[in-house]
Amino acid sequence: MQEKKVLITIFGGTGDLAQRKLYPSLFRLYQKGHLKDQFAVIGTARRPWSNEKYREVILASIANLASSEEQAVTFASHFYYQSHDVNDTNHYATLKNLADELDREYELDGNRLFYLAMSPTFFGTIVNHLKSQGMLTSEGYHRVIIEKPFGTDFATAEALNKEITNVFDESEIYRIDHYLGKEMIQSISAVRFANMLFEAMWNNRYIDNVQINLAENLGVEERGGYYDQSGALKDMVQNHILQVLALLAMDPPAAFNEAEIRSEKIKALRAIRLYDEEEVAKNFVRGQYVEGKIAGRKYQGYKEEENVNPDSRTETFVAGRFYIDNFRWSGVPFYVRTGKRMTEKGTRINIVFKSVPINLFSHSFDEEKQNLQKPEPNVLTIYIQPTEGFSLSLNGKEVGNNFNLLPVKLDYRNSAEIIANTPEAYEKLILDSLNGDGTNFTHWQEVAQSWKIVDQIRKAWDNDTTSEIPTYAAGTMGPDEAFHLIAEDGFEWVWQPDNWYRERGEL
Ligand code: NAD
Secondary structure, eight states: OOOOOEEEEEETTTSHHIIIIIHHHHHHHHHTTSSOSSEEEEEEESSOOOHHHHHHHHHHHTTTTOSSHHHHHHHHTTEEEEEOOTTOHHHHHHHHHHHHHHHHHHTOTTOEEEEEOSOGGGHHHHHHHHHHTTTTOSSSOEEEEEOSOOOSSHHHHHHHHHHHHTTSOGGGEEEOOGGGGSHHHHHHHHHHHSOHHHHTTOSTTTEEEEEEEEEOOSOOGGGHHHHHHHHHIIIIIIIIIHHHHHHHHSOOOSSSSHHHHHHHHHHHHHTBOOOOHHHHHHHEEEEEEEOEEETTEEEOOGGGSTTOOTTOOOOSEEEEEEOBOSTTTTTOOEEEEEESSOSSOEEEEEEEEOOOSSOTTTTOEETTTTEEOOOOOOEEEEEEESSOEEEEEEEEEOSSSSOOEEEEEEEEEOOHHHHHHSOOHHHHHHHHHHTTOOTTSOOHHHHHHHHHHHHHHHHHHHHOOSSOOOEEETTSSSOHHHHHHHHTTTOOOSOOTHHHHHHTTOO
16 A cells, blocks of 8 residues: 655644544554655644644544554654634745645655635635645645535535635545445445346336435534524535435446546436425425433423524424436435434435335235235335444245235344444545545535525525424424325335334333
């Protein structure tokens, strides 16, 4: 394996993301030999830290990962701190000098990766200064990783994109959606394109509906202030859910590479129906959690959370129905559901196949259940997190003299050991950016189309300032309206973890 020669500059080097995710990810890349001797990291933020203080923070953030103290200390010695206010033009001169010096010392060939791990309000300022203050004149490559959110609607995203593309070429921009770094999200393509069984049936002739769930059991925690301005639609649907949907719905790419995958994803996103206000009301449901109790624990409602407006109309839950108007998917609803304070944390996708065209068993009678036999639809489930794997439900025959159908599940889950050794999303994504591979990042055209889809929904909700926002008790899977939405079409949510608690009287 060839080590990467690179200078990584992290804006927001004292922040939460840097400490919890970026430093441990860089350390894992170091342990695996992707980073070795010829790399250096500059951390910048406003605090007046010294290199020593910064290295102590690095050591603390990798404390459980290092196999020896020597390894940890050698790794940390590659880190340099530069106090810097991103609004202050003069500070960039100091930063440039340090960058040039480290470039020479570590023989980095002028390769530079900038990681913007700061509030999005600064993204434009930073990239403009990188150019104007000569940080991008070195010999090697210049790439920028941009954290989410990329804009707050299409107009702001477009303005931000203009600022960034004035400085960096699209091929040098790596917009993070950390979901795309997850092992099982990447596995969607393996399941689809490496199995004749599925790809042959991956269309409206055989699939009844698709369900994408991104449930969180946490509330807004200390992010109340941010969340109240954003809400579930912008926080989860615009990025993660539409990205997953694009991966599920796209046509098979001509080759498994960045350009081909991207072009198919963009086509899929463009085929998603844009709703007018009336269609939004019919196809989308929002919700807000109120006080609830699950398994003996009581949780407060959203409006009681810290830093949340007590009259807030921000949604903490979204369920909706998308249509993809192309030959493959015409008529197949793609249901999406996401929210906070739901029963369980879990990201899972259910592909619900159509029932057999004729029920040959309709005349057999299940004595015990006193009902006629009806085959269950086959369901392919992809478990993204916290468990990873997939299952396929099939119908068999129950052993015995009667002819009773027996639904069975072929189930595969990654073991705890595999999960423990799964690279962190950030580790995979940083390595991709060092390799110049943008497959698992979002292209501007994807971001633009996702905002156009979401803006229509947001606009309809914002225009409606009077109707009650449906509520759901903390610990449940959303308001009744979300169940009606899918029941209207004669379907139901495949994943209902709340039933387990209800049956035991714990909800
Ligand atoms: P944070 O508030 O913990 O860190 C912000 C950093 O910016 C700090 O280092 C601070 O010193 C620095 N900073 C602020 N103003 C500055 C200025 N004028 N000049 C120089 N430095 C300044 O934020 P965070 O949670 O680390 O998030 C950073 C980015 O990552 C955001 O875009 C966020 O949306 C995104 N993100 C964070 C997480 C997470 O888990 N924390 C997850 C996903 C995305």
